[in-house]
Amino acid sequence: MSDVTDPDCTPQTESHAIATEAATTVATTLKALAEPLRLRMLSFIATAPTGEACVCDLAALTDVSQPTVSHHLKVLREVGILTSERRGTWVWYRIEPGYRGAVATLLDSFAPAALEAPHRRQALGGLQAVDPVLDRMATELAPSFPGVHVDVVQRIVRESYTGLARTAKVSAHLISLAERFARQRLTDTTREATTSVPQVLFVCVANAGRSQLAAALMHRYAGDRVTVRSAGSTPAADVHTGVREALANLGTTDAYPKPLTDDAVRAADVVITMGCGDVCPILPGIRYEDWLVGDPALASPAGIAAIRADLDTRVRGLLADLLPDLTLPTT
Known part of the structure; x- marks a missing residue:
C-alpha cells in the first residue's frame, strides 16, 4: 500500500530544530540538573549573599554523607555550571559566570511554572x-x-x-x-507624585512569594504613609502555599498574583526587583534597586522564615530612608 501524502503538510526545506550536537550538549547539562539535591544546592549558591557556598554549608542541606554531596557537586562542575576554589581545608563553589542568567531563569521562572503547571486552569472561558x-x-x-x-x-x-x-x-x-x-x-x-505619599513597587517573577511578603511587611510597618504595590513579570496562578501562612501572620489574607503593568512602574517612586531580570521599563525619576533574595517557591518552612527575615531587614532599611521619622518596632 502506498503512503498517503497530506496536501496540507509541506515538509520544511530547512530544519529549524536545534542541531544534533547542540541538543546533545544541552541534554547532558539538563541531565546533570535532573536531581533534587543538585537543584537545591544550586539554589542555595545562587541566592547566597556572596554568590558562593562552602561544601560544608551545602552538606547541611541534606542528611546524606559529605562524599555524596561532593559527588553531586562534581557532576555540576564537570558540565561547567559550577566552578570551585579551595581555600584552606574547604572548597568553595560559585556559579560559572556564563551560566548565571540561565540558572536565574531556571530557578525564578521555570521551576515555579513546573510546580504550578498541573494546577493551571483556563479561566478566560x-x-x-x-x-x-x-x-x-x-x-x-x-x-x-x-x-x-x-x-x-x-x-x-x-x-x-x-x-x-x-x-x-x-x-x-x-x-x-x-x-x-x-x-x-x-x-x-x-496619581500625582508631587502631592502623594511615597509609592513602592515590589516586582518578582511570579508575584506569589517574595514580592508579596515584602509588600506585606512594608504595609505592616508603614500603613498609609506608603502606598505599596506588588506585581510579577510572569504571575503565578496563586500565592505559593508555603507563603500563605507567613502572609496571614502579617495580617494579609487576600493576596493574589498580578501582572506587571507600565502604569504601576510609572506611578512608583521606588521599584524593587527580585529575580525578574530586565523586564521593568527604566523610566527617569524612579529609584531602582535589585534585591538578591531566595525564592520561597522551593523553600522549606525554615527557608521561608529565613527569606521573610531577610526581607524584613531590607524593608526596614528602605523605610528608614523613605520615612526617617517613622518609628519601627524592634524585632
Whole structure:
C-alpha cells in the first residue's frame, strides 16, 4: 500500500530544530540538573549573599554523607555550571559566570511554572457573557476617576480581567479580583507624585512569594504613609502555599498574583526587583534597586522564615530612608 501524502503538510526545506550536537550538549547539562539535591544546592549558591557556598554549608542541606554531596557537586562542575576554589581545608563553589542568567531563569521562572503547571486552569472561558459584566464594572468605576476618559476605564478593566484570567486557577472570584486590580491601576494612572505619599513597587517573577511578603511587611510597618504595590513579570496562578501562612501572620489574607503593568512602574517612586531580570521599563525619576533574595517557591518552612527575615531587614532599611521619622518596632 502506498503512503498517503497530506496536501496540507509541506515538509520544511530547512530544519529549524536545534542541531544534533547542540541538543546533545544541552541534554547532558539538563541531565546533570535532573536531581533534587543538585537543584537545591544550586539554589542555595545562587541566592547566597556572596554568590558562593562552602561544601560544608551545602552538606547541611541534606542528611546524606559529605562524599555524596561532593559527588553531586562534581557532576555540576564537570558540565561547567559550577566552578570551585579551595581555600584552606574547604572548597568553595560559585556559579560559572556564563551560566548565571540561565540558572536565574531556571530557578525564578521555570521551576515555579513546573510546580504550578498541573494546577493551571483556563479561566478566560470561565464566565458566560463576560462582556456585559465588564462593561457594568467600567460604568461603576468611571465616576470615581473623573479625569480618566471612559474609554480608558473600559480598556483598563478589560486588560485587568484578561491579565488575571490567563493564569487564574479558578474563576469564582475573578470578577471581584479584576475590579480590585482595575481600581488599583486607575488609581496609579491618576496619581500625582508631587502631592502623594511615597509609592513602592515590589516586582518578582511570579508575584506569589517574595514580592508579596515584602509588600506585606512594608504595609505592616508603614500603613498609609506608603502606598505599596506588588506585581510579577510572569504571575503565578496563586500565592505559593508555603507563603500563605507567613502572609496571614502579617495580617494579609487576600493576596493574589498580578501582572506587571507600565502604569504601576510609572506611578512608583521606588521599584524593587527580585529575580525578574530586565523586564521593568527604566523610566527617569524612579529609584531602582535589585534585591538578591531566595525564592520561597522551593523553600522549606525554615527557608521561608529565613527569606521573610531577610526581607524584613531590607524593608526596614528602605523605610528608614523613605520615612526617617517613622518609628519601627524592634524585632
